Amino acid sequence: MRIFKPYLAAMLAVWTLGVSLMAHADLPDFTPLVESASPAVVNISTRQNLPASRGGAMSMPDLEGLPPGIREFFERSIPQMPQGPGSRQREAQSLGSGFIISADGYVLTNNHVVADADEIMVRLSDRSDHTAKLIGADPRTDVALLKIDAKNLPTVKLGSSERLKVGEWVLAIGSPFGFDHSATAGIVSAKGRSLPNENYVPFIQTDVAINPGNSGGPLFNLNGEVVGINSQIFTRSGGFMGLSFAIPIDVAMNVANQxxxxGKVTRGWLGVVIQEVDKDLAESFGLERPAGALIAQVLENGPAAKGGLKVGDVILSVNNQPIIESADLPHLIGNLKPDSTVEMNIVREGARKTISVKVGNMPDDDSIAASSGSNAERSSNRLGISVADLTAEQKKSLDIQSGVVIRQVSDGPAALIGLRPGDIITHLNNQAVGSARQFQEAVKDLPRNRSISMRVMRDGRASFITFKLPE
Structure with missing residues (x-):
């Protein structure tokens, strides 16, 4: 066997080299993409006048926590306002990125990059600076459209975020910490992500390194097409942690064209409050699996109410597009034109049915304001609560037709699921509750060791919860 050791070692070395070369050959070469796309990527800086501070000195941006070299770079690069008795106002600056979508000077970026700015400057790849005009902005999608006075500008190629696949290579170009035209690469980690307080954007999640200053910059696929606008990062340290989120270009261009x-954006609106359907809720509503959007509240005289949707309906699809997670519903409805009619597949009281609803126009203020109250009587029950009928004034103030108010909570299932005095119960076990007497009868018939749904209103917000009564 000693004779074959050198031969085996040589063969192993050749095989290892071959595997290494093959792995290297499978990695994309981004240099042509960067060379062709970089000229259309711009740096965006803004200036905002702030109320005068005591002493009139200007306030620098918060640079604490940045590495010394980067902090020194900012301190050299950002102009200082004169200080002293003659100074009457402070200024705040911000830095971001953008990209040119038309040769006559239209530029896309994030709304949060230019929000409240008194002056917006766009720096091109040739280092020339241009004052930009804000054509319009949409805070709900965090998209802003700018215009600079220039011609024959280089432009990006626009792709389709709909055709983007998880695992696909993507590349970002922007100005992290003010370093122009920095390129970083990674893959698409997920699609259709919903983030807190971001109901109308199905974000693209990537592991591309994104940092402050990248906001508003383009996300490219390997064909050199823009598939998203880099918008947010998830971080506990203030820097990149492997979770970046981009606005799909299909969504951004729809907003930009409007x-x-x-000069403004209109989007479809149903006028409902929805919640996720978990395993227990799916069981209680007779669904085969957790999916869809459960309607917890229907706004009076809203599109959903006029179209016949009811509390407790579970929307499974819109125009044959399935609702897998509840967040899919506002994404789909928001992209529809107001006054368009949609076909919805729903589950109501355990039965499937199709319903047509005319989509409304989302109001400027889509917050839901309501109040809750409490009032008298009724005995305790196996849930461990005492309830009372709602007065006419309470029904009017809460904008509901029926329900009972919890007067007292003792030890029992109700306490375990977090119910408290003042909560309003409108549905129990998929049935509307019209009075305290009806509620008591419904409690007696509740099944044991099976998921039971209950619709509860608290502080004007309605949601379904589930619980089980033990054997």
Whole structure:
């Protein structure tokens, strides 16, 4: 066997080298993409006048926590306002990125990059600076459209975020910490992500390194097409942690086209409060699996109410597009034109049915304001609560037709699931509750060791919860 050791070692070395070369050959070469796309990527800086501070000195951006070299770079690069008795106002600056979508000077970026700015400057790849005009902005999608006075500008190629696949290579170009035209690469980690307080954007999640200053910059696929606008990062340290989120270009261009033609954005609206369908809720509503959007509240005189949707309906699809997670519903409805009619597949009281609803126009203020109250009587029950009928004034103030108010909570299932005095119960076990007497009868018939749904209103917000009564 000693004779074969050198031969085996040589063969192993050749095989290892071959595997290494093959792995290297499978990695993409981003240099042509960067060379062709970089000229259309711009740096965006803003200036905002702030109320005068005591002493009139200007306030620098918060640079604490940055590495010394980067902090020194910012301190050299950001102009200082004169200090002293003659100074009357402070200024705040911000840095971000953007990209040119038309040769006559239209630029896309994030709304949060230019929000409240008194002056917006766009720096091109040739280092020339241009004052930009804000054509319009949409805070709900965090998209802003700018215009600079220039011609024959280089432009990006626009792709389709709909055709983007998880695992696909993507590349970002932007100005992290003010370093122009920095390129970082990674893959698409997920699609259709919903983030807190971001109901109308199905974000693209990537592991591309994104840092402050990248906001508003383009996300490219390997064909050199823009598939998203880099918008947010998830971080506990203030820096990149492997979770970046981009606005799909299909969503961004829909917004940009409306801003360009109308100066504002209109989107579809149902007028419902929805919640996720978990395993227990799916069981209680007779669904085969957790999916869809459960309607917890229907706004009076809203599109959903006029179309016949009811509390407790579970929307499974819109125009044959399935609702897998509840967040899919606002994404789909928001992209529809107001006054368009949609076909919805729903589950109501355990039965499937199709319903047509005319989509409304989302109001400027889509918050839901309501109040809750409490009032008298009724005995305790196996849930461990005492309830009372709602007065006419309570029904009017809460904008509901029926329900009972919890007067007292003792030890029992109700306490375990977090119910408390003042909560309003409108549905129990998929049935509307019209009075305290009806509630008591419904409690007697509740099944044991099976998921039971209950619709509860608290502080004007309604949601379904589930619980089980033990054997």
């Amino acid at each position: 801003l360009r033609t109308d």
